[in-house]
């Protein structure tokens with residue numbers, strides 16, 4: 001479902017080039033859940049941005065559901081992202097003037113769905129992350145963990161085939177984090193949704209099918225207990 005070949009990203013910094021990802025290879029199957037760990041500055045965010053088509057590689061390619069991302073124009077890439085990819089950022093990026101349900105329904109509205117249908121689906125997902133009672137609240141009236149759960153609902157509302165997460169449980173208490181993990185278990189089993197999760201949380205990493213370490217611009221399998 002996701003295939004990276006010779007993925008390279010070099011940042012030009014004055015006279016020097018900084019190669020953050022160096023001919024990296026990655027293959028993720030439908031429904032698979034992969035944790036990516038690595039020290040600060042190792043390139044985890046750079047990798048997520050490339051996998052989601054938010055940035056273009058200096059060399060190599062990212063293929064999602066058979067399509068090479070950087071070969072698409074901006075408009076086609078935008079549509080492709082809406083169709084196939086969900087994002088959960090460390091800083092949720094919710095719209096302040098919209099309620100939780102409006103935020104969660106937004107990707108479906110962008111896709112052209114009727115508001116009523118979109119919000120009905122959004123409510124199902126909000127219920128799954130324990131946010132039904134808070135659906136009519138705006139982000140400013142929600143706790144950090146609640147906002148993160150709305151962001152997760154927004155990423156899942158389109159039934160994406162790939163979800164990219166940057167520290168998704170970073171600011172959640174253990175019970176809430178456990179309910180998010182259970183929801184991810186359910187989705188990866190029933191909807192064949194693949195997850196790539198950047199995290200510093202060893203518990204969250206250990207819960208995934210594979211743990212990969214980003215180091216020196218490449219990914220290597222991390223043995224359990226490392």
Ligand SMILES: Nc1ncnc2c1ncn2[C@@H]1O[C@H](COP(=O)(O)OP(=O)(O)OP(=O)(O)O)[C@@H](O)[C@H]1O
Pocket residue numbers: 011012013018020038039040041042043044045046047
């Ligand atoms: N737009 C940019 N221009 C130049 N250098 C950049 C740019 N973005 C990132 N970098 C550099 O690339 C390296 C990798 O950054 P990145 O944010 O991908 O790391 P990270 O593993 O996500 O770090 P952290 O865990 O601290 O968030 C860092 O040395 C960073 O300074």
